[in-house]
Amino acid sequence: MSALEIRNIHKRYGEVETLKGIDIAxxxxxxxxxxxxxxxGKSTLLNIIAGLAEPSGGDILIxxxxxxxxxxxxxxxxxxxxxxxxxxxxxxxxxxxxxxxxRRVPPTERDKAVRDTARLLQIETLLDRKPSxxxxxxxxxxxxxxxxxxxxxxxxxxxxxxNLDAKLRMEMRxxxxxxxxxxxxxxxxxxxxxxxAMTLATRIAVMRDGRIEQLATPEEVYDRPATLYVAGFVGSxxxxxxxxxxxxxxxxxxxxxxxxxxxxxxxxxASAGRRVKVGIRPEALRLAAGSGGPRLAANIEVVELTGPExxxxxxVGSQRITACLPPRTALRSGSAHAFTFDETALHLFxxxxxxSLRTE
Amino acid sequence: xxxxWISTRAWLLMLPLLVVMTAVIGWPLVDxxxxxxxxxxLVGSEGDFVGPANxxxxxxxxxxxxxxxxxxxxAVISVAAEMVLGVLAALLxxxxxxxxxxxxxxxxxxxxxxxxxxxTLWRLVYNPEYGALNAxxxxxxxxxxYRSWLGEPGTALAALIVADCWKNFPLVALIALxxxxxxxxxxxxxxxxxxxxxxxxxxxxxxxYLAGPLLVALVLRTIEAFKVFDxxxxxxxxxxxxxxxxxxxxxxxxxxxxxxxxxxxxxxxxVTLLVTILAVAYAALLRKAAGAS
Numbered sequence: 279m280s281a282l283e284i285r286n287i288h289k290r291y292g293e294v295e296t297l298k299g300i301d302i303a304x305x306x307x308x309x310x311x312x313x314x315x316x317x318x319g320k321s322t323l324l325n326i327i328a329g330l331a332e333p334s335g336g337d338i339l340i341x342x343x344x345x346x347x348x349x350x351x352x353x354x355x356x357x358x359x360x361x362x363x364x365x366x367x368x369x370x371x372x373x374x375x376x377x378x379x380x381r382r383v384p385p386t387e388r389d390k391a392v393r394d395t396a397r398l399l400q401i402e403t404l405l406d407r408k409p410s411x412x413x414x415x416x417x418x419x420x421x422x423x424x425x426x427x428x429x430x431x432x433x434x435x436x437x438x439x440x441n442l443d444a445k446l447r448m449e450m451r452x453x454x455x456x457x458x459x460x461x462x463x464x465x466x467x468x469x470x471x472x473x474x475a476m477t478l479a480t481r482i483a484v485m486r487d488g489r490i491e492q493l494a495t496p497e498e499v500y501d502r503p504a505t506l507y508v509a510g511f512v513g514s515x516x517x518x519x520x521x522x523x524x525x526x527x528x529x530x531x532x533x534x535x536x537x538x539x540x541x542x543x544x545x546x547x548a549s550a551g552r553r554v555k556v557g558i559r560p561e562a563l564r565l566a567a568g569s570g571g572p573r574l575a576a577n578i579e580v581v582e583l584t585g586p587e588x589x590x591x592x593x594v595g596s597q598r599i600t601a602c603l604p605p606r607t608a609l610r611s612g613s614a615h616a617f618t619f620d621e622t623a624l625h626l627f628x629x630x631x632x633x634s635l636r637t638e
Numbered sequence: 639x640x641x642x643w644i645s646t647r648a649w650l651l652m653l654p655l656l657v658v659m660t661a662v663i664g665w666p667l668v669d670x671x672x673x674x675x676x677x678x679x680l681v682g683s684e685g686d687f688v689g690p691a692n693x694x695x696x697x698x699x700x701x702x703x704x705x706x707x708x709x710x711x712x713a714v715i716s717v718a719a720e721m722v723l724g725v726l727a728a729l730l731x732x733x734x735x736x737x738x739x740x741x742x743x744x745x746x747x748x749x750x751x752x753x754x755x756x757x758t759l760w761r762l763v764y765n766p767e768y769g770a771l772n773a774x775x776x777x778x779x780x781x782x783x784y785r786s787w788l789g790e791p792g793t794a795l796a797a798l799i800v801a802d803c804w805k806n807f808p809l810v811a812l813i814a815l816x817x818x819x820x821x822x823x824x825x826x827x828x829x830x831x832x833x834x835x836x837x838x839x840x841x842x843x844x845x846x847y848l849a850g851p852l853l854v855a856l857v858l859r860t861i862e863a864f865k866v867f868d869x870x871x872x873x874x875x876x877x878x879x880x881x882x883x884x885x886x887x888x889x890x891x892x893x894x895x896x897x898x899x900x901x902x903x904x905x906x907x908x909v910t911l912l913v914t915i916l917a918v919a920y921a922a923l924l925r926k927a928a929g930a931s
Contacts, residue, residue, distance in 0.1 A: 330827050351833030363824035367846040376842070380833040424832070 279342060281306040281464040282327070282432050287336035289322055289488075296322050297333070298488040304432075304481075307462045311475040313511070314485035320468045321436060323485075327466060328434050329353050341431050351380070356425035360437040362417040364409040364424075371396075371405040374423040395427040398457070415446045422454075426461070435467040439474065451477060472512045476500065484508045502625075506632035509557045509625060515589060517557045517625070518599045524552045529624075531556065531574075534595025538572050544626045547635035554635065557625035560589070563601035565609075566618035574599070574617040581609050592617075674904035680897035692904035701880075701888060702905065708795065709884040713863035716799045716806070720859055721852065723803060724810025729840075731811070732818045742815070749808035757872035760801035764788050764873075788874050791881035798882055802869055806862075810855045817851040818844065853927055857920040864913055885909045 282304040289297035296319045304310055312320040325331040327338055329350035338345050345353045356377070364373050372379070375392040383391070396402045399419045409417055418438060425433055438454075439447045455478055458465060469475055475482050476496045484491045484499060484507070492504035503509035509517045521532040529538040538556070566573050576592035576599065583589075588603045592615070601617055609615070626635040674692055678685025696702050731742050748756065763770045766786035775781035787797045821844055829843045867886035870876065876883035876891065883891070889909060893902025 325827075328827070328831060330830065350827075350830045355831065357828065357831045359824040359828060361822060361824045363822065363828040365825065365829075365842050365846070368842060376829075376834070377832040380835075380838060424828075 279306065280304060280339065281308070281341060282466065283337075283339040283342075284323070284327070285337040285339070287323065287326060287338070288334045289319070289326065289331070290334040296488050297326075300336070300488075300490060302483060302490070302493060304464060304466070306464055309458055309465045309467065309478055309480045311479035311482045312466065312468045312485055313470070313472060313475040313482050315470055315511070318485040319488040320470075320485050324357075324434050324436055324466060324468045327432070328355055328357050354431040355434055356428050356430045356432075357434040357436065358418075358421050358425050358438045360440055362409070362421040362441070364417060364420055366409055368408075369405065370401065370407050370409070370412070370420050373409065373420055374405075374427050376424065377428045391427050392423075395423045398426065399423050414442050415450065418442065418450060422457075426457075431464060433463055433465045435465065437469055438467075440469070440471070454478060472514065476512070482512075484511060502634070502636060503557070504634050506555060506557070506627045509627070513559055513561075515560050515600050515602070517559050519627075520556045520558075520594070520597050520599065521629075522554050522556045524550055524554060526550050529554070529556055529626075531595055531597065533597055534575070536572075536574060536595075538574075538624065539621055541621050541624045541626070543622070543638050544624075544635050546637040547626070553629050555627040555629050555632075557627060558599075558619060558623055560600040560602040561587075562619045562623035563599075563603070563617045564619065565603060565607060566616040571618045572621065574619075576601075576615055576617055578609055578611050578613050578615060581611055670903045670906060673899055674901075674907055676900045678899040678903075680893065680899045680902075685900055688900070692901040693908070696901060696905050696908065701883075702885075702908075704880065705883050705885045705888040708882065709864060709866070709886075712795065712799060712802075712866060712882075712884055713860055716802045717856065717859045717863050719799070719803045720807040720810050721856065723807040724812075724855070725814050725848070725852070727807065727811040728814035728818055729844075731815055745808050745811060747808075748805050749812075751805065753805065753868045754872050756805045757801065757869045760797075760804070761788065761873055764797055789878055791879045794874055794878055794882050798870055798873060801873065802863070802866070805869070806859060810852075810859065813851050813855045814848060817848045821847045850927055853920075853924060857917075857924065860920070861913055861916055864916060865909070885912075 280303045282302075284300055284302040284304075287297055287300040288295065300319075300323060302310065312323060314320045322331060326333050327340075329345065329348060333346070340353055340355065365376060368376065371389075371392050374395055375383075375388045378388045378391060392405070393402065396405055399422060401416060401419050401423065404412060404416060404420070409420065412420065418441075421438070439450050442450060451474055457463075458478070467474075467478060476499075479496050481493060482496055482499050483493045486507050492499055492508045494502075494504070499508060499512050503512065503517070506519065510519065522529045522538075523532070524530075524540065525537070527537050528540045530536075531538065563574075574594050576594050578590060578592045579598075580591040581588060582591075583605060586605060588605050588607050588609065590601045590603055590607075590609060592599055592601065594617075599617075603609070627633065628635055673685070675687055675689060676685030677683070677688050677692075727745060731738060731745065751759075764787040766772065766784055766789060769784070769787070771787065772781065772784040776784065785793070787793045825843050826839070829839050834842065865886055866884055867890065870882055870884060870887055871890070874882045876887040885905075886909065889902055889906045892898050892905055896902075
């Protein structure tokens, strides 16, 4: 049974169409991340699921029931906001229990639910405080508690971690993952942070310009990006995209002599003479030692040690490429080296449509 | 050295203003205190020192007590009504609808009018022979014959309060509307998801953001209402049968109509003291509210 079904959702504001036909079906217990840069329509979609905005077309089903025109409070959803959105003059306990209070749940039952939730989130000692007396991380826990306490069918998260500092964001990310593994709830989570998406999601919907570019598991999105946009958006540093042409012996990169082997997965799609974009992730590149495997002659331009890795920028012919190498690699800027990689690490895209040319 | 020079320069720069303030506020105030202990007349007699006699006479007299009650009624009811109307208007004008911007601008109009113009306008509305209120009420069948709203002790104060509210609720509305802009959209959305109805949304989401600014409006309006003079003077001159005689009107009558400068001065100082107490109490309240948030 689908916990949530999004059917051909459109949203227009006057002339501008911000959602252009979104279809997603979510099984119970799935963690869906809507990933995209600002303005891609992900928050609009979340607001439509919540009932805070009405779609211009399409349907939303929660637990097999169409919720179009249904008030947000009757949709069996809970939402966590980027700004926490706590009620400033209510205590933490009343903030968490507010939804139950509004639904006239008896005080004893309410109190128990609030305490159980607070224990789960380790904020029991804060129950009597006001939101203004809490740190950012504590406020976010309260906001999450307010959603958890009602035990709804679907949880909606609108960039819940973006107001936190980097360290706290990582902690809360792990915390969210732990909660999801424990509670097995259905979640729709909006973010522009691809690390959050990769780590939390059971499925990611990469959105761009009101459309879904790819809807797949994190592994699939990372290993087999469906479009150039997805390839560039997921991964840090982003995937190297190089211009090339298919010829009889393989892939010839623009501006250099090398001919790379055409990976088997793209055999059918790429005929000789065809222009393509070749993608390879920085972390798939290694310094070539010996003569085995494909080689890319490169001139090292910049070497940056981030700690766990050495981010190396180099030129390959007339094009620039980034490689993530082990931190102790002996490299000097200005020196000439060769990179090697596994054939399967190559991705081919159509330069016009941006779609992957993968045939299997 | 530099510090002294800056301080000297500051005093020098403030000096002209201090001189003017002393001349137009300080000196009259001191002279009023002196006058209040004499039996001076406005014209002619310089007056002799009579001790606290004026104060005793004023405080024990029925005129003062009645005026105090009238003033309190006027202030409490008009300010309360302005608060309620102002907040309701602000909530309405915060909704999205066609013509909202025009209506927002239009709403300011009564407040922007000079008080005398507003008072004259309402005298026309209340006119016993051709007033719009009489016409409307009789045509609606709510009234048998035209009444003199400002001429009857039973209705004059209420009629004044309506006129004052009409003029001053836009100020409250303006302050409340500005405060409403500060209510975060996310909290409103959260309350919708949590299932709060309009009343609970107002109470838990809007009110926390409205309370502070409204308190400022309350302070301003109460102090002004307590000192009210112009609108009453233009509309009823304190009549009929002194039913709209507030403290400021009483001061004016005592000092200028009856030319009793001495007792007028003592009355004026009592009113000043009452307003000061109000202001200090409110200031304490504001400080407390600021501390709480």
